[in-house]
Amino acid sequence: MSDSTGEMNATNQQTRVYEDVFEMLPSEENPSPMVRINRLNPAASFSLYAKLEWANPFGSVKDRAAWQMLQDLEGRGEINQDRGIVEPTSGNTGISLAALARARGYRLKAVVPNKVPKEKKLMLKIAGAELEVVSDELCPAPGLGDGSINLAKTYAKAQGDRYAMPNQYENYQNVAAHIQTTGPEIWRQTEGQISHLFVSLGTCGSVTGIAKFLREKKPSVKVIAIQPSEGHDIPGLRNLSQLEASKLFDRSLIDEILEIDFELAYKRALELCQTEGLLAGPSCGLILEGTRHVVERDQGGCGVMVFPDNIFKYTATMLKHLPELEEGTSV
Amino acid sequence: MSEFAHPEVLLSTDWVKEHLNDPNVKLIEIDVDTQAYDAGHIPGAVGFNWQTQLQQPVQRDIISKEEFEKLLSNSGVSRDDTVVLYGDNHNWFAAYGFWLFKIYGHPDVRLMDGGRQKWLDEEDKELVTEKPRVTPTDYRAADPDWTLRAFVPEVMEVSKKADKNLVDVRSPDEYSGKVIAPPGMTETAQRGGHIPGAKNIPWSSAVNKDGTFKPPEELKKLYFEEKGVDPSKSTVAYCRIGERSSHTWFVLKYLLGLNDVKNYDGSWTEYGNLIGAPIEKSA
Ligand SMILES: Cc1ncc(COP(=O)(O)O)c(C=O)c1O
Numbered sequence: 204m205s206d207s208t209g210e211m212n213a214t215n216q217q218t219r220v221y222e223d224v225f226e227m228l229p230s231e232e233n234p235s236p237m238v239r240i241n242r243l244n245p246a247a248s249f250s251l252y253a254k255l256e257w258a259n260p261f262g263s264v265k266d267r268a269a270w271q272m273l274q275d276l277e278g279r280g281e282i283n284q285d286r287g288i289v290e291p292t293s294g295n296t297g298i299s300l301a302a303l304a305r306a307r308g309y310r311l312k313a314v315v316p317n318k319v320p321k322e323k324k325l326m327l328k329i330a331g332a333e334l335e336v337v338s339d340e341l342c343p344a345p346g347l348g349d350g351s352i353n354l355a356k357t358y359a360k361a362q363g364d365r366y367a368m369p370n371q372y373e374n375y376q377n378v379a380a381h382i383q384t385t386g387p388e389i390w391r392q393t394e395g396q397i398s399h400l401f402v403s404l405g406t407c408g409s410v411t412g413i414a415k416f417l418r419e420k421k422p423s424v425k426v427i428a429i430q431p432s433e434g435h436d437i438p439g440l441r442n443l444s445q446l447e448a449s450k451l452f453d454r455s456l457i458d459e460i461l462e463i464d465f466e467l468a469y470k471r472a473l474e475l476c477q478t479e480g481l482l483a484g485p486s487c488g489l490i491l492e493g494t495r496h497v498v499e500r501d502q503g504g505c506g507v508m509v510f511p512d513n514i515f516k517y518t519a520t521m522l523k524h525l526p527e528l529e530e531g532t533s534v
Numbered sequence: 535m536s537e538f539a540h541p542e543v544l545l546s547t548d549w550v551k552e553h554l555n556d557p558n559v560k561l562i563e564i565d566v567d568t569q570a571y572d573a574g575h576i577p578g579a580v581g582f583n584w585q586t587q588l589q590q591p592v593q594r595d596i597i598s599k600e601e602f603e604k605l606l607s608n609s610g611v612s613r614d615d616t617v618v619l620y621g622d623n624h625n626w627f628a629a630y631g632f633w634l635f636k637i638y639g640h641p642d643v644r645l646m647d648g649g650r651q652k653w654l655d656e657e658d659k660e661l662v663t664e665k666p667r668v669t670p671t672d673y674r675a676a677d678p679d680w681t682l683r684a685f686v687p688e689v690m691e692v693s694k695k696a697d698k699n700l701v702d703v704r705s706p707d708e709y710s711g712k713v714i715a716p717p718g719m720t721e722t723a724q725r726g727g728h729i730p731g732a733k734n735i736p737w738s739s740a741v742n743k744d745g746t747f748k749p750p751e752e753l754k755k756l757y758f759e760e761k762g763v764d765p766s767k768s769t770v771a772y773c774r775i776g777e778r779s780s781h782t783w784f785v786l787k788y789l790l791g792l793n794d795v796k797n798y799d800g801s802w803t804e805y806g807n808l809i810g811a812p813i814e815k816s817a
Contacts, residue, residue, distance in 0.1 A: 335573075361663050
């Protein structure tokens with residue numbers, strides 16, 4: 204909406220009609236919803252909320268980083284009709300970036316590891332990405348560079364006239380997005396009551412950005428990061444041993460890092476779907492499991508879990524981990 | 535600081551940058567496939583595909599002398615050129631290429647320390663997509679030097695007699711038999727474990743985080759003191775398909791200067807499947 208009605212936008216969501224998809228992107232005036240967790244909260248004395256990032260227009264928390272990075276490239280004149288974007292991404296960032304880029308008239312090449320499921324690759328194509336699939340890593344070894352990150356860097360370096368690379372793993376705009384939007388949204392939605400923040404770690408844009416903002420406002424806020432156990436296959440997440448790839452990880456902003464058996468992520472996601480009515484994805488399940496330990500221990504507080512995306516993309520992954528889902532699906 | 539035994543075979547990325555226009559220096563990128571090469575490579579470099587150009591799948595063998603000659607002739611390489619190899623995955627396939635060039639007697643072949651990754655990460659290093667214009671040569675290779683390559687009978691004997699160093703460069707889980715191959719790999723074996731008598735020294739222990747080789751003292755300490763490789767004895771190195779072991783073969787023979795080092799390129803995908811060959815497990 205136009206500037207003259209900007210004031211109204213903030214208050215009158217009832218009558219708000221968005222002028223384009225970009226207006227739908229989350230901000231303090233247009234926050235993603237926060238919902239109380241009722242049946243899966245182990246302590247009544249602890250108020251627990253989930254911030255549903257799947258309500259963002261392209262379906263995940265990555266809308267924020269993607270939009271911020273795209274605007275930054277645009278603002279600096281780095282992209283145009285001829286010079287598109289190349290980015291290593293296995294999913295959510297790619298979907299957001301592809302849709303945003305195409306809606307603004309740019310190309311996006313998404314570099315993805317071969318092991319990414321077909322469904323996700325197709326989703327990227329549907330959202331408008333050109334795909335470049337990288338053969339799987341030969342031998343995961345300490346310090347071995349990530350194949351898709353390196354290939355994307357190669358494109359940006361060898362074909363700089365055709366591609367700019369935002370690089371979500373190193374781009375401070377990914378952090379800035381959360382300092383400018385997610386942090387202030389949570390602050391306002393909890394009316395400053397927040398005592399615990401629960402997040403997962405991928406590029407670490409969310410944890411670093413939200414923690415930075417909240418720490419400024421209220422130094423006592425506890426920042427708890429939940430990571431999957433080694434060998435995990437939870438989309439979007441990284442285990443500490445894999446975090447080297449992210450330059451945005453700042454250990455000093457995190458009070459505790461909990462490691463959770465990754466199989467529990469799938470179980471808890473299913474519980475969220477079936478008892479809270481929240482169709483939450485695996486990384487939400489992981490966050491919930493870690494959160495429950497802390498809630499049981501600390502008993503009192505006001506906690507916010509940042510739920511990155513919903514379950515729709517993950518039916519096949521769920522089946523792999525919860526084979527009992529197969530039951531009754533055919534005659 | 536002490537030096538490597540053959541310091542000339544290891545080149546820095548800076549050296550390569552300074553010699554990009556030297557007509558006697560031929561750059562070759564060797565990767566598992568050519569996807570990365572096609573996206574961008576060092577100016578002037580030709581690209582070799584390890585899977586399709588350096589081995590013969592029908593024979594399950596390294597390429598023949600004739601095929602090697604044809605490959606190098608078509609790549610514009612002459613016998614008196616300085617050949618500089620580099621590649622992905624911390625130079626595994628480049629090290630395999632180095633071994634192959636030595637087998638066919640190329641006089642001056644070298645490795646760029648840190649490989650493709652280091653070049654990519656350095657701001658001042660350029661990548662291009664144009665393939666170099668090559669003038670074909672009439673390359674003549676030497677007869678293969680099999681003293682660099684171990685075959686099954688020798689490996690069995692080394693294992694039985696325990697009179698030589700036998701080095702398994704795979705990950706601890708492959709060595710112990712917990713896994714047969716790293717996750718997702720198609721080339722496997724019937725059994726998991728290692729050749730009896732082999733010491734487990736993963737290839738990665740020889741490199742720094744950035745993929746460059748560790749300094750001489752550290753390598754000596756690691757192989758000779760900590761892991762008990764006896765430098766006065768002959769050595770056989772193996773892995774799963776012979777590429778990681780080429781990397782360690784390079785370290786032992788050229789950086790540490792051991793006299794007699796062989797790469798057993800049949801490695802675990804051969805030995806692990808052999809009838810009548812005993813294995814050890816430590817899982
Ligand atoms: C499903 C999912 N969960 C969690 C994350 C982690 O968020 P961040 O990258 O901000 O650390 C991501 C994104 O990387 C994601 O796609």
